[in-house]
Amino acid sequence: MKMPEPDAAVMARQVEIAAALGTIVPDGVIADVDGVSPYGSDGLVMYRQSPLAVVLPRTTEQVSRVLAWCHANGVKVVARGSGTSLSGGALPLADGIVLGMARFNRILRVDYDNRCAVVQPGVTNLAVSQAIAHKGFYYAPDPSSQIACSIGGNVAENAGGVHCLKYGTTSPNLLGVELVLIDGTVLRLGGPGQEQAGYDLLGLVCGSEGLLGVVTEATVRILPKPATQRALLLGFPSVADASDCVAAIIAAGIIPAGLEMMDAPAIRAAEDFVQAGYPTDVAALMIAEADGSAAEVDDQLARITQIAKAHNCTHLRASTDEAQRLLFWAGRKAAFPAVGRIASDYYCVDGTIPRRQLGAVLGEISAIVARHGLGVANVFHAGDGNLHPLVMYDASVPGQTAAAEAAGAAILKACVDAGGVLTGEHGVGVEKRDLMEHQFSAIDLAVQSRLKCAFDAHGLLNPGKLFPTLSRCAEMNAMHVHGGRLPFPELPRF
Amino acid sequence: MACRPATTEQLAEVIRDAAAHGRSLAVSGSGSRPGIGPGPAEADLDLTGLGGSIDHDPAELLLTLPASAPLDHVERLLAQSGQCLAFEPPSPDAIWGLGHGTIGGAIASGLSGPRRPFAGACRDHVLGLSGVTGRGEILTAGGKVLKNVTGFDLPRLLTGSRGTLAVLTQITLKVLPLAPAQATLLLPADTPAKAVRIMADALMIDGGITGAAWSEGAVQLRIEASAAVLPALVDAARARLPAGQLIEGDASRALWAAIASLHGHARADEIIWRCPLPASRAPALAALLPPAARLRLDWAGALAWVLLPASAADLDVHALVAQAAGREGHAERLRGDGPIPARAPLEPGVAALSARVKALFDPAGILSPAAAPGGAA
Numbered sequence A: 001m002k003m004p005e006p007d008a009a010v011m012a013r014q015v016e017i018a019a020a021l022g023t024i025v026p027d028g029v030i031a032d033v034d035g036v037s038p039y040g041s042d043g044l045v046m047y048r049q050s051p052l053a054v055v056l057p058r059t060t061e062q063v064s065r066v067l068a069w070c071h072a073n074g075v076k077v078v079a080r081g082s083g084t085s086l087s088g089g090a091l092p093l094a095d096g097i098v099l100g101m102a103r104f105n106r107i108l109r110v111d112y113d114n115r116c117a118v119v120q121p122g123v124t125n126l127a128v129s130q131a132i133a134h135k136g137f138y139y140a141p142d143p144s145s146q147i148a149c150s151i152g153g154n155v156a157e158n159a160g161g162v163h164c165l166k167y168g169t170t171s172p173n174l175l176g177v178e179l180v181l182i183d184g185t186v187l188r189l190g191g192p193g194q195e196q197a198g199y200d201l202l203g204l205v206c207g208s209e210g211l212l213g214v215v216t217e218a219t220v221r222i223l224p225k226p227a228t229q230r231a232l233l234l235g236f237p238s239v240a241d242a243s244d245c246v247a248a249i250i251a252a253g254i255i256p257a258g259l260e261m262m263d264a265p266a267i268r269a270a271e272d273f274v275q276a277g278y279p280t281d282v283a284a285l286m287i288a289e290a291d292g293s294a295a296e297v298d299d300q301l302a303r304i305t306q307i308a309k310a311h312n313c314t315h316l317r318a319s320t321d322e323a324q325r326l327l328f329w330a331g332r333k334a335a336f337p338a339v340g341r342i343a344s345d346y347y348c349v350d351g352t353i354p355r356r357q358l359g360a361v362l363g364e365i366s367a368i369v370a371r372h373g374l375g376v377a378n379v380f381h382a383g384d385g386n387l388h389p390l391v392m393y394d395a396s397v398p399g400q401t402a403a404a405e406a407a408g409a410a411i412l413k414a415c416v417d418a419g420g421v422l423t424g425e426h427g428v429g430v431e432k433r434d435l436m437e438h439q440f441s442a443i444d445l446a447v448q449s450r451l452k453c454a455f456d457a458h459g460l461l462n463p464g465k466l467f468p469t470l471s472r473c474a475e476m477n478a479m480h481v482h483g484g485r486l487p488f489p490e491l492p493r494f
Numbered sequence B: 001m002a003c004r005p006a007t008t009e010q011l012a013e014v015i016r017d018a019a020a021h022g023r024s025l026a027v028s029g030s031g032s033r034p035g036i037g038p039g040p041a042e043a044d045l046d047l048t049g050l051g052g053s054i055d056h057d058p059a060e061l062l063l064t065l066p067a068s069a070p071l072d073h074v075e076r077l078l079a080q081s082g083q084c085l086a087f088e089p090p091s092p093d094a095i096w097g098l099g100h101g102t103i104g105g106a107i108a109s110g111l112s113g114p115r116r117p118f119a120g121a122c123r124d125h126v127l128g129l130s131g132v133t134g135r136g137e138i139l140t141a142g143g144k145v146l147k148n149v150t151g152f153d154l155p156r157l158l159t160g161s162r163g164t165l166a167v168l169t170q171i172t173l174k175v176l177p178l179a180p181a182q183a184t185l186l187l188p189a190d191t192p193a194k195a196v197r198i199m200a201d202a203l204m205i206d207g208g209i210t211g212a213a214w215s216e217g218a219v220q221l222r223i224e225a226s227a228a229v230l231p232a233l234v235d236a237a238r239a240r241l242p243a244g245q246l247i248e249g250d251a252s253r254a255l256w257a258a259i260a261s262l263h264g265h266a267r268a269d270e271i272i273w274r275c276p277l278p279a280s281r282a283p284a285l286a287a288l289l290p291p292a293a294r295l296r297l298d299w300a301g302a303l304a305w306v307l308l309p310a311s312a313a314d315l316d317v318h319a320l321v322a323q324a325a326g327r328e329g330h331a332e333r334l335r336g337d338g339p340i341p342a343r344a345p346l347e348p349g350v351a352a353l354s355a356r357v358k359a360l361f362d363p364a365g366i367l368s369p370a371a372a373p374g375g376a377a
């Protein structure tokens, strides 16, 4: 992975930079080799790079002053939440600082009347739900990493979870942010209301992977916990039967709270790991969850059962109590570490396809990994067509890391070729950056990357991520000066 | 002057030419939403010539269609397979009386109806878009899948941008099942404060609630479900709420269509202000209104409609909303004229950022300049 050429002049100023930032955040700057090392990579462990320094601010004012200083001094900044990104979004730059948001760890306000919570970005996803559980509320987006990942990271990645078919990813559950721009400007976008005036800048910031600003506060929507939650465990003799069943459930007008699927290798790995009682003689396993009032849940599960039987379902169990429901989920939620037990390393790929292409794309995934001499286990957010092939490899065998990366790239291209997209929830980061041209035209990419100029004209916030090349903003400002006399058609500025 | 391109390439040509000559264009689908329409410009851009096929895949929950598709036609098409636009766009015909408008207009205006707190806003259902920027670039954004975080979220940015960043030509939406049965409970509430309390309590009941509004001394609470389940949900809600009347089936549907677009609520000559704000601030806004003003609440109180007679055209609703909700609410006049601007200025930092965003899409400032945030509306 090629990162932008580090600026030697900036690197030479490391001591001075750390000292200057230390005056803004006393006892919050780490600049020694051992100290910065834990920040050298995120959940995409294939890549590692130590930053110039790590700065750990506590207040919005400190964030604003740090960013303004970096802006004035041409120093790049990578914001970091909990470092669980699977796309290298939080990978440091050799000539930049890491702005660690872990000290922003407070829940500031819970407003039950308006159903929102105002939280600092370093609060973990699960902590939000835990803090409001006593009032019968929860925060709906539930990424599998929820015990560790931060709300700031969730906002930056527009993170999803197993319940987002019904409840949405982070963006529909985000009502407002406080955002600090690279020049130190502090903005408020949205708030406890359900609509903001003007452009949907909040929607643009959500999922912008730390390229547009640093989130220092988030207002999230909270919901009353469902009165009833029950799950079905459904086994099928083929992936085709299972995916036809998913389509039939949705076509019947049912939006389950969760609709997850695993293939045979993933089922076996999960069952060996957590003994969830999964049948190991089926080719595909589905977990369908219904939530709501008891009447709605009973009705939905009865209809799903009927549909599943019509699609050759060979194994069917309904959870009878909460412990059993959680057990059904335990295997799915532990699928990643379970695969981690049977392979020395695994690489989690994340693409979305139109669901009807599932069978074809799965066939292609098998062919791709076989071509690279590797194995694969598949888990899917089946309801919304989001695939997570876990490509198994051994980093200690020369060439296998590269093979896994190549297989991942080929799988994502296959997703795009099937009418899908490169990433459903993990983000582009550095991982999929160079594949963006496979999905978007040069113009599409130019329009997107140009937006960065409105927020960060010098490209100091998380450069080298998301876009293969950034637009040169000065050039565009110059064009703007000429007003209505632009040279058309404009060539994309790469 | 008007021009009516027949293809996206022609549209791009028209926009490039307009940009090169600094000639502003009024972008509108069919002119059905004049109150939030493009405002004055040197030429009208008529988009009704940009057709295309409609692709609805119910099992994938996907609908791809040209921006020019008539909104009422789209809703009928979806209903045939038991689906809907879950954000329940208000019908412009009831508000402005100039037809049902296009889906492009519904997305570009970004208005969400009664289901917004339960099913999400307009912007949450827009998966992908094609269009032409103010530079004349033919753009595709988002995708045709349900879950997608690839690149910046342009579909959300362009939804509700009122045609000031790009002219939409094609749209992909997430469509959802429409519950086959519904009923509405009418619960007496003589003040907005009582109404907001009742609605907040009602929303704690888990059971098919998809609408909570207030008008004329009563909270309206919509419950939707399959026919088999609906009676149990209605009973459960009644057990926990004050006694009230029940309205079922088509009568309930008609009631909510009217709430969405104020049909039968706003008198023909009334000025209409739309004010999103935190629900708990709605009673404070109500207390500030003069007797001539009439108030309607939707979104469990988080959307206030203020209806004014022409004689109260000089009432500064922006100031009242600011007094009631600080920066957490805002107001827009959808219908009627008066000395008060239809929209209030944005907070300076947000206004500056919005202007930079506008300039990157439309450097010559030719797309509906009066409708841009901070534009002279």
Ligand SMILES: Cc1cc2nc3c(=O)[nH]c(=O)nc-3n(C[C@H](O)[C@H](O)[C@H](O)COP(=O)(O)OP(=O)(O)OC[C@H]3O[C@@H](n4cnc5c(N)ncnc54)[C@H](O)[C@@H]3O)c2cc1C
Binding pocket: A042, A043, A078, A079, A080, A081, A082, A083, A084, A085, A086, A088, A089, A090, A101, A121, A142, A143, A144, A145, A148, A149, A150, A151, A152, A153, A154, A155, A156, A157, A158, A159, A160, A161, A162, A209, A210, A211, A213, A214, A215, A216, A336, A425, A426, A462
């Ligand atoms: C085992 C495992 C399971 C996972 N399961 C899921 C899943 O189910 N669904 C899912 O969506 N993801 C999942 N992920 C991915 C990851 O957890 C999410 O992307 C998460 O949102 C990242 O949060 P973080 O706090 O760790 O952010 P980091 O990794 O620290 O950063 C991620 C990005 O956010 C930016 N960022 C962080 N904080 C801020 C801030 N305050 N302001 C601006 N930018 C900021 C960073 O610059 C970076 O670009 C999983 C990861 C692991 C390791």
